[in-house]
Amino acid sequence: KQEVTQIPAALSVPEGENLVLNCSFTDSAIYNLQWFRQDPGKGLTSLLLIQSSQREQTSGRLNASLDKSSGRSTLYIAASQPGDSATYLCALNGNSGYALNFGKGTSLLVTP
């Protein structure tokens, strides 16, 4: 069974810092990997989707990388802002082709 681990579980940084969130997985047979943002009491907002044939995706201040051989993905957030405070979830689309396997998330707090 695919195991998805996110480190750290929680992170607090001052505004303006660059930061990296980590996601590791045990089975490299994946179709794609998504990073989501979840605000308290809200649903999931998709941030970036990386297909298995891709190495990275960028959107604004966000950059996500994928290394299937090592079973790792990172989400890089540049120049963090208080509005970035949320829980960030990594999810893999694996053997079934549709059921997403999620990590437990990293809770990020960016302080002014």
Added chain:
Amino acid sequence: GAGVSQSPRYKVAKRGQDVALRCDPISGHVSLFWYQQALGQGPEFLTYFQNEAQLDKSGLPSDRFFAERPEGSVSTLKIQRTQQEDSAVYLCASSPGLADPTYEQYFGPGTRLTVT
């Protein structure tokens, strides 16, 4: 356009009661998914519909859980004889195509179920 909507947003049920949770996917989306998110955990897959056909229900935790999508649009997740361990946020997602991993899944705001 409108996103995925879910109702009710919050539901409190006494143990043993039956509940029904509704999901309205994005119009025209073929695929629909239900996930369960316990407090402090990531979402866990429950079931998948392609149009009105329930193709995968392997994630449903017990036979007290039942989902349907009779006309291939709105879906209902029903939980019979609720137990405290059913307390969680139930998330619905839809995607435009068949089970194609290149398609993103678009999530609704969830229904927070609390069983007392």
